[in-house]
Amino acid sequence: MAAPFSKTDDSVVVIIGTGAGGGTLANELAQKGISVVALEAGGRYLPEDYVNDEWASFAQLAWLDTRRSDGSFRLARDFAGLPSWIVKAVGGTTTHWAGASLRFQDHEWKALTNYGRVEGASLLDWPLDAAEMDPWYTLAEAKMGVTRTNGQPGLPGNTNFLVLEKGAKAVGYKEVHTGRMAINSIEYGGRQACQQTGFCFQGCKWGAKWSTAYTEIPLGEETGNLEVRERCHAARIEHDDKGRVTGVVYFDASGVEQRQAARIVCVAGNTIESPRLLLNSASSMFPDGLANSSGQVGRNYMRHVTGSVYSIFERPVRMWRGTTMAGIMQDEARHDPSRGFVGGYELETLSLGLPFMAAFLDPGAWGREFTSAIDGYENMAGMWIVGEDMPQETNRVTVDTAVVDQFGLPTPVVHYDDHPNDVAMRDHAYERGIAIHRAAGAVRSLPTPPYPSTHNIGTNRMSDNPRDGVVNRWGQTHDIPNLFVSDGSQFTTGAAENPTLTIVALAIRQADHIAREMGAGNL
């Protein structure tokens, strides 16, 4: 039974956002007997509510409040009002995610040490390493039922995977399989196995894909220690004259301003909303925003080096059948500067439905060149590039006080310029991706520009030295001991891997830390 807590109850932990980070943290704390109020801007949608239709699903779940892109990356031109694809719903973006769940490679925890200084990049070592994260990753993988971990079998490959596999092996790659996916390959955790319906990006109607919406959140609520307040948009975090946070002001489902008192506040609104909230919480004591004495809040926004390669074959592939992203080629994920860039990238199978394909294949394009590509949809195979992009201080989220949202709050502006390392990596990946498809028999290949960012990381980076970042090794802000960051915005650097498994592992670890510190009377 979900516990209703009083708004004046200042013993509760308030978590803002219920996605990968916030939803996991909420359940973990609740399981430990800690009272939690989770404020979630979106509504609650469960598998029976999801819509197997790309644009209808996007309209149902995506975050569509006012945002602006800025900078030289192509997205600012193609999708000026949609810099990122993030979900506004209980469960956050774990409703729309594809489930790829990879650990960082060991060297990626220490990017500065291993890559050296890269001009124009603000590389930094994480205050953590692979050995320290290993047990938390193991717990996260077990929680999420990740395939190829803990004895879970892999997902069976669909035709899009068979194309990738055939081409990759033909050009000499070795590490090719159907991935480590938080999608049940067999019944697990009270949820059934994947039915290969191919709508992973629209919310899994079978519940086979892990999402906090129907795993962590109800489990936490069952304890009686977690109350999720849906359609409640956090507007600012308040503090006392000692500089400790005391509560969160939010707009409820009716648009009425409310205040929830708090012992601890954990911000987990995703990489754009979390820094926005800290910046919008500026006060006379913290004129530049909360936890921002370093000036680092909002900086070092990362989105991974992305792009896709779609290729047309002589005969049908029907890539849309089966899981959207269960296929990976990992040989290029290593750090090998002889390729002309630092860091590495993964190539993962990807399929878009026809409606999305028409919008994203070459935004703004028209004419025979474009329509003939769309005509070839049935014979198309696809893959996605996920590579480590360089953190840059100037890639950042700021707030525009002149443009306000429906609550009168300043809106976020996302500035991003590709670093030359990003461009070199993307070009390399396009070339390798095309080579793979050609080796499998492709007759035409279409390198496709990045879509609105699905991997939004950085902006409240973790650092040892308070001068370099916003949070310490526990996600606790350097400036305010009872204020935590619990989502992907903590990332110091991005690594080549899809981020969510790491977000979940960090959230489990953070819950452990918070419980221990509360128990010791330090929080």
Add this chain to the structure above:
Amino acid sequence: MKLSLPALAFAGLTAAAPVPAQEAPPDAARLEAMTCREFLALDAAGQATVKAAMQAHASGEPPPGAPLPAPPAGGAASARVVEDRTGAAEGPDTAATEMAAAPGGAAAPGVAGGQNESGKVAPGGTEASVTDEGGDLRLLAMRTSCEGGPDALALNALRAAFGNSL
């Protein structure tokens, strides 16, 4: 926690209980213990035999007549297992790579055996796949499920390959 989804009405079908050990034929113990590493080390014919035996075992049906193949000479360690970065098992090429080029086809269980748009039943619900793989789609699904996960049970890979239709 159990999901209260209508879809979960099918859940009981996804992992059919193996025949209890005491009633099981002598091969049952071997089938239940076989890992993906061992499965991938078999040649294509051996994998097909094991798959058929496992399918019968998992469905509670009598075993098909063919005897199970002996483990390959040199044991499972000789299998070339496509391995993830954190693992180690790399060996000479045998079954796994052979299978990649062998008859197969679209593997995903949800699409396998489906009716294609032209109305004829085609392997994997596709026309001839661009991969030129035809043949036993469930076996291909099992092989792709196993690769890169050598320690998983082959029986679970079979379940993954069959989805709800075992």
